[in-house]
Amino acid sequence: MELRQQALQVLCSADPGEKVRAARELGTAAASLPVSQAAPAATLPVPGRPQRPALVHAARVPKRSPFKPEGLAALLHAIAHIEFNAINLAADAAWRFDGMPREFHLDWVRVMAEEAYHFTLLQDHLRTLGYDYGDFDAHDGLWAMCEKTKDDVVARMALVPRTLEARGLDATPQIQEKLRNVGTPAAMRAVEILDVILRDEVGHVAIGNRWYRWLCEREGYDPVAHYGVVAAKFDAPRLYPPFNEEARLRAGFTNEEFASLSSNARDA
Numbered sequence: 001m002e003l004r005q006q007a008l009q010v011l012c013s014a015d016p017g018e019k020v021r022a023a024r025e026l027g028t029a030a031a032s033l034p035v036s037q038a039a040p041a042a043t044l045p046v047p048g049r050p051q052r053p054a055l056v057h058a059a060r061v062p063k064r065s066p067f068k069p070e071g072l073a074a075l076l077h078a079i080a081h082i083e084f085n086a087i088n089l090a091a092d093a094a095w096r097f098d099g100m101p102r103e104f105h106l107d108w109v110r111v112m113a114e115e116a117y118h119f120t121l122l123q124d125h126l127r128t129l130g131y132d133y134g135d136f137d138a139h140d141g142l143w144a145m146c147e148k149t150k151d152d153v154v155a156r157m158a159l160v161p162r163t164l165e166a167r168g169l170d171a172t173p174q175i176q177e178k179l180r181n182v183g184t185p186a187a188m189r190a191v192e193i194l195d196v197i198l199r200d201e202v203g204h205v206a207i208g209n210r211w212y213r214w215l216c217e218r219e220g221y222d223p224v225a226h227y228g229v230v231a232a233k234f235d236a237p238r239l240y241p242p243f244n245e246e247a248r249l250r251a252g253f254t255n256e257e258f259a260s261l262s263s264n265a266r267d268a
Helices: 003-012 016-032 069-096 102-128 141-148 153-182 185-219 223-233 245-250 255-267
Strands: none
Touching (some): 003 016, 003 069, 016 102, 069 141, 153 223, 185 223, 185 245, 223 255, 245 255
8 A cells, every 4th residue: 555545544543552553654664655646535534533532622721730640641641632633744744735755755754653652652651640641631723723724735834843843842841841840750751751752853843844945945935935924824823932942943944034933923
């Protein structure tokens, strides 16, 4: 079976364990697989989801202190939910978009497999605390932008990896600092897991930057100016400091882009 069909199967899988297994297996096999020119049709709901967690508005997700065991578990669950969504986001990119080079699909399958690994690390740690994925409510903000940009690959690259996922580069060090202040063995293990995730997410955002610029060159867009166009068109969230400048620069943001980001934040 060719690569895009298998990416679609990962995307449609509703069982987290099966989704993770299939994602990591496809990541291993991807380089040897053919890639079709046209996306196969989806015959199951996109994306596949388990019945739990319940999805609620972001404002209805309770805030809990990580200094309490349940609060720490809730924080880990929230990050695990982001990683579960990230599997779907990468699988969708690998499956959906026609007219892209083979390397585009291979890049997003690799991202998908790494997101599955992140989810596994977090779920395993949750289980050591007596909880599992699905035990807390969650929200659906990441997938909402994926749905908005399903017909515009330039907007998808601009607004999912380079905007929503790049926010993780900014947020992760702050979360780690809170966890260090908690100081328990469970919290410190979470810090270690976030080190792995942050390292890999720099690479994922870099892939988004690479393909966004490639697409802008193909379509004749100025990357900095066009970002503002798609951010307004698709109502992208405004980004606020503090920004992780070092990680963003390693992920391929230019000094001009970072200056524009900082300027927009000051004008908010």
